[in-house]
Amino acid sequence: MSVKMEYRLGPGQRAADGREITLEVKNLKVYYSTPTGDVRAVDDVSFHVYKGEILGLVGESGCGKTTTAMAILRMVQPPGRIVSGQVLLDGVDLVKLNEAQLRQVRWNTLALIPQGAMNSLNPVMRIHSQIAEAIVTHEGKQPKDKLRQRILDLLAMVGLPSRVYDMYPHELSGGMKQRVCIAMAIALHPSLIIADEPTSALDVVVQRVVGQTLLDVKERMDMSMILIGHDMGLQAQLVDRIAVMYAGHMVEVAPVRAIFAEPLHPYTQLLIESIPSIKERKPLKLTEGLTHDLRNPPPGCIFQERCPKVMEVCRVERPKLRQIKPEHYVACHLYE
Amino acid sequence: MGGLTWNYILKRVGMWFLTVWLGTTIIFVVPRLAPGDPVAAMIGRMTAQSGYIENAAQIIEAWRARFGLDDPWHIQYLRYVGNSLRFDLGYSLANFPSRVEEMVMQALPWTIGLLLVATLISFIVGNTIGALMAWERTPGWIRNLLPVSLTFTSIPFFMLGILLIYVFAFWLRWLPASGAFGRGLIAGFNWPFIASVVQHAILPATAIVISSMGFWALGMRGMMITTAGEDYMILAQAKGLKPSRIFWMYGVRNSILPQVTALALSLGGIVGGAVLVEYIFAYPGVGYLLYQGIVTSDYTLIQGIVFMLVFTTATLVLILDLLYPLIDPRITYERG
Numbered sequence: 001m002s003v004k005m006e007y008r009l010g011p012g013q014r015a016a017d018g019r020e021i022t023l024e025v026k027n028l029k030v031y032y033s034t035p036t037g038d039v040r041a042v043d044d045v046s047f048h049v050y051k052g053e054i055l056g057l058v059g060e061s062g063c064g065k066t067t068t069a070m071a072i073l074r075m076v077q078p079p080g081r082i083v084s085g086q087v088l089l090d091g092v093d094l095v096k097l098n099e100a101q102l103r104q105v106r107w108n109t110l111a112l113i114p115q116g117a118m119n120s121l122n123p124v125m126r127i128h129s130q131i132a133e134a135i136v137t138h139e140g141k142q143p144k145d146k147l148r149q150r151i152l153d154l155l156a157m158v159g160l161p162s163r164v165y166d167m168y169p170h171e172l173s174g175g176m177k178q179r180v181c182i183a184m185a186i187a188l189h190p191s192l193i194i195a196d197e198p199t200s201a202l203d204v205v206v207q208r209v210v211g212q213t214l215l216d217v218k219e220r221m222d223m224s225m226i227l228i229g230h231d232m233g234l235q236a237q238l239v240d241r242i243a244v245m246y247a248g249h250m251v252e253v254a255p256v257r258a259i260f261a262e263p264l265h266p267y268t269q270l271l272i273e274s275i276p277s278i279k280e281r282k283p284l285k286l287t288e289g290l291t292h293d294l295r296n297p298p299p300g301c302i303f304q305e306r307c308p309k310v311m312e313v314c315r316v317e318r319p320k321l322r323q324i325k326p327e328h329y330v331a332c333h334l335y336e
Numbered sequence: 337m338g339g340l341t342w343n344y345i346l347k348r349v350g351m352w353f354l355t356v357w358l359g360t361t362i363i364f365v366v367p368r369l370a371p372g373d374p375v376a377a378m379i380g381r382m383t384a385q386s387g388y389i390e391n392a393a394q395i396i397e398a399w400r401a402r403f404g405l406d407d408p409w410h411i412q413y414l415r416y417v418g419n420s421l422r423f424d425l426g427y428s429l430a431n432f433p434s435r436v437e438e439m440v441m442q443a444l445p446w447t448i449g450l451l452l453v454a455t456l457i458s459f460i461v462g463n464t465i466g467a468l469m470a471w472e473r474t475p476g477w478i479r480n481l482l483p484v485s486l487t488f489t490s491i492p493f494f495m496l497g498i499l500l501i502y503v504f505a506f507w508l509r510w511l512p513a514s515g516a517f518g519r520g521l522i523a524g525f526n527w528p529f530i531a532s533v534v535q536h537a538i539l540p541a542t543a544i545v546i547s548s549m550g551f552w553a554l555g556m557r558g559m560m561i562t563t564a565g566e567d568y569m570i571l572a573q574a575k576g577l578k579p580s581r582i583f584w585m586y587g588v589r590n591s592i593l594p595q596v597t598a599l600a601l602s603l604g605g606i607v608g609g610a611v612l613v614e615y616i617f618a619y620p621g622v623g624y625l626l627y628q629g630i631v632t633s634d635y636t637l638i639q640g641i642v643f644m645l646v647f648t649t650a651t652l653v654l655i656l657d658l659l660y661p662l663i664d665p666r667i668t669y670e671r672g
Contacts, residue, residue, distance in 0.1 A: 105576070106576030137576060
């Protein structure tokens with residue numbers, strides 16, 4: 001517990017309206033080195049997460065969602081690297097921490113619900129020892145029966161029967177494994193949980209159950225969460241605000257209702273229009289044009305080659321993410 | 337769920353019987369298909385040694401009767417199987433009054449002592465090297481050193497043995513060149529004898545370890561690289577576990593499974609001795625005995641040694657099959 005004291009240097013920053021900010025990402029750049037130049041997977045991304053909210057991070061495959069998440073965890077794999085930027089978690093810049101400090105922050109204040117829940121548990125360890133090792137690593141040894149009760153409570157909290165305690169991962173279904181991952185993530189009561197497409201490998205029924213479980217634990221434990229995904233329907237049900245990424249850039253950030261009611265950025269508009277509806281069949285609009293080469297982004301707006309409303313200025317000047325309405329940020333020349 | 341079932345144990349023990357039976361039958365059949373008559377061959381050798389033997393034909397007749405070689409083949413076979421079941425391996429043809437099982441039992445402790453220790457050291461060192469080669473956190477200088485150590489592996493067994501004898505026994509005179517213990521020592525549990533045994537074992541053991549550890553290292557390296565790409569490695573890192581724990585409990589623990597199978601098979605081969613190494617170092621083990629048996633066409637001795645080999649290999653595989661669920665919980669014997 002002393003670890004938390006060490007890094008939790010006060011309550012963190014506050015937004016203008018007084019809401020507490022758990023995570024603030026400032027001008028984050030993550031590049032992957034390739035023989036033909038750097039791929040700018042995350043390019044100058046800034047956003048923040050309020051205490052107790054779920055921020056949805058959406059965008060198409062390859063837009064940099066997962067890379068952003070891995071950068072926050074300081075787990076970008078080579079040849080990737082964090083080029084510049086700040087990741088302030090409870091006021092501490094994670095980018096500046098050394099290995100030992102990072103290990104203490106991980107799971108204590110910042111937990112991950114991984115993308116591939118199917119294979120994210122160690123196949124040769126029982127469920128209880130995988131949860132226990134996370135607790136013991138950070139809090140030290142503790143009485144066996146106390147630890148056991150705590151793990152059973154965690155399992156119960158995510159709706160798993162106590163028999164799971166002694167099981168191996170291969171004895172569980174996909175949804176159960178994902179809930180084990182959730183139980184593990186909340187074990188140390190972190191300030192922030194990053195859930196990387198936690199439901200993508202599950203069928204729709206189990207998706208709902210897992211989504212509901214996420215909501216429940218977040219409500220009960222008053223944590224912040226980043227929910228990465230591309231399922232706009234699921235996002236609409238779970239998150240408080242949505243951040244839309246495109247080609248390594250943040251193009252729009254707004255409360256979930258505002259995004260669905262009045263999307264501002266042309267990309268967001270296309271994204272929401274492309275949600276299938278049972279009432280009408282419409283052609284997919286988001287297929288026109290290609291994403292530019294991420295090694296060599298064009299001058300001006302990154303969406304210019306696919307944007308239906310492209311203007312002269314878009315070819316020359318890159319729009320900045322700016323606040324158009326209360327809590328509604330967008331990076332587009334249409335609103336300047 | 338998991339664990340052993342009676343059905344499975346019965347099936348495995350049945351397989352064990354089948355393997356041993358097939359093995360012994362082949363041992364019975366093969367020498368009888370080979371041209372030549374062992375008794376005639378022996379008389380021939382005796383003739384060559386002493387010039388002339390009186391009543392050679394009668395001696396052959398008497399010995400054939402004595403060894404039961406005149407009986408119909410199925411009687412011979414049944415008697416042979418019956419004897420094998422009682423571990424009665426018969427008389428040595430070349431050293432007539434000695435019994436095969438006595439000769440084997442004299443050689444076996446030396447071979448097992450030497451090869452068991454050497455194989456286990458080779459397994460541990462080789463797998464550790466292989467795992468470190470694949471581990472991205474291994475310091476660069478170690479990683480550069482490791483492939484160099486593996487080049488020794490490509491030197492053939494016997495070349496290495498000769499090289500070691502030349503350098504350490506002949507040139508530096510640090511260690512004895514041959515035998516299992518010094519002349520004039522009384523075999524027993526006394527310090528000079530044990531020290532001498534260890535001293536004599538160092539060179540042959542080193543030859544075996546150096547030439548076989550590359551096999552373990554390369555296999556382990558491949559497995560570790562595969563394991564490093566698994567999702568649970570990412571979660572382990574995100575949990576803030578110590579790198580050493582991730583290395584052993586997540587990396588090595590999951591990569592070692594196929595290596596253990598290979599270890600059981602090579603342990604089964606131990607009783608056959610390492611023919612070349614034992615020959616070069618004149619080490620009085622089973623391999624040396626087998627070599628002598630082949631040189632003197634001692635069929636019963638060869639049969640006896642091969643029978644031992646079949647028996648121990650099958651037994652070790654059986655034991656391993658019964659132990660496997662302990663190291664890999666995913667293996668269940670429900671469907672056998």
